[in-house]
Amino acid sequence: MQPDLSQPPQPSSEPLLQVQELKVNYGAINALDGVSLKVAAGQIVSLIGANGAGKTTLLRAISALHKPRSGSIAYAGRSLVGLPPHAIVRNGLCHVPEGRMVFANLTVLENLRMGAYLQTDHSVVEREMDYVFTTFPRLKERLRQSAGTLSGGEQQMLAIGRALMGSPKCLMLDEPSLGIAPLLIKAIFEKIVQINREHGITILLVEQNANLALEAASYAYVLETGRVKLEGPSAQLRHDPEVKAAYLGGR
Amino acid sequence: MSEFLQQVVNGLALGSIYALIAIGYTMVYGVLRFINFAHSDILMLGAFAAFFLAPKAQAIFGAESVLGAISVILLSALICAAIGMLIEYLAYRPLRDRPKLTVLITAIGVSLLIEFGCQHPAVFGPNPKAFPKLFPAADYHLQGLTISTNDMVVLGSTLVLLGALWFMVQRTKVGAAMRAVAFNHHAAALMGINVSRIISLTFAVGSALAAVAGILYALKAPAIEPLMGIQPGLRAFIAAVVGGIGNLPGAALGGLLLGALETFAGGIPGVSNYRDGIAFAILILILLFRPAGLLGKLQHEKV
């Protein structure tokens, strides 16, 4: 199915995810120096920025893998600060981490089941599994294979599929294009858009490949050394001379 | 020939005990990447728990009753599971994000604390105590082969426990969660897995197995005392390393191998005094050729 890229869903006024003045440090390094961002329900929002800008740090802070020094993180009207990571997942905020982190020692099927770890209703697990297989048919052929033996692209599909198993309302993806062949990158991005359109899953997409990110998203933030340098609708950022020069290869 | 078979039986019986202990080392290594040196003391505590429970069981079930023995073993395992979880909670959890060396030194500290704490007269005292017979003991003779009920209990319970453990780790959701945590804590947490709870459970299972091993070991040993865990603990640790630390079948294999080596070296006339030396020399050779252990895969992260 070819997703319709021309018509992003209408953003609602109430943001599903809202980060305000977030500061995170690793010892003396200020990785995030007061970042604020909003992700409206149903949207795809991109976060672009160079190596070391703090993109991964932001997602890790939202997922409570790293404790912020100050600032607030609200999701569906509730504060997430102080919650453990597993409680955040329970609320339907799922995170596909940088480098995929599929469980190499588990089979593809076990990886998917782990994604539905908190789901006690077996019929829901079955339904999500079916959806993952229609989205990534390749995974179905590899069910009994250990995830460590998958190709990089297949691992990325598994990482996304595993997150979908948790029935997310909001999905955070950290550089899904990392280490993947260009042709496959395009296919995976189409899937990401499709997931958003078909299921209304809100997506926060971290990407270094600004071209792709701006194409998929309706709104984008540009992060530079721990601060939001620019933000705006993707269409607008794509024509911003600064963004063009720094992130779009000067075109 | 029958003498050889006899050595095989003895080696398997001793090796089973090492295997049960080795599994605890390897499981904890799997989820936390450090060696829990206090593990050897858990097996001692298991033996002492049984020592104190045995008279109570005797009062209820009568002397040397099978039901009494089972309840003593199960209760001791439960007590040790709780102690293992408590040690993790108090000593290791606060150090979760600290360098592994810090945790390792803490583990040695916990081990020494238990060993010498238990030597205090107000606890167990340093003197050896005769371990009670838990079940009727008899020797069976089979074509020149002597098999004691003790050996049968050791082999039987090891087999059952290893089977149950395999089932739990490979076939249940919580077992898959354990393997997920062993792979990466953060990735596991992002699945909604409560990583601390899984680690707690890992300690509980490993400690329960150690308690059973401690009791089986005590049944073979003349007496129990607070330092009794050190020697089998060290051997089981080496067994876990030889099998491939972090690898469960490896720990079982390493344990059996170590038990067999020790038994066979002890049976060769003239060298029985050097049996540990011979056994360890062979193990060093194995590690020279397979640094990650027999079944282990090379990893970048090591203690």
Ligand SMILES: Nc1ncnc2c1ncn2[C@@H]1O[C@H](COP(=O)(O)OP(=O)(O)OP(=O)(O)O)[C@@H](O)[C@H]1O
């Ligand atoms: N565990 C850590 N300890 C110390 N510093 C860290 C740690 N993780 C990240 N940093 C530093 O924090 C800053 C932000 O890193 P982060 O990984 O968030 O960047 P990023 O935008 O995701 O980069 P990339 O595009 O390369 O993934 C960098 O300067 C990095 O060196």
Ligand SMILES: [Mg+2]
């Ligand atoms: Mg990153």
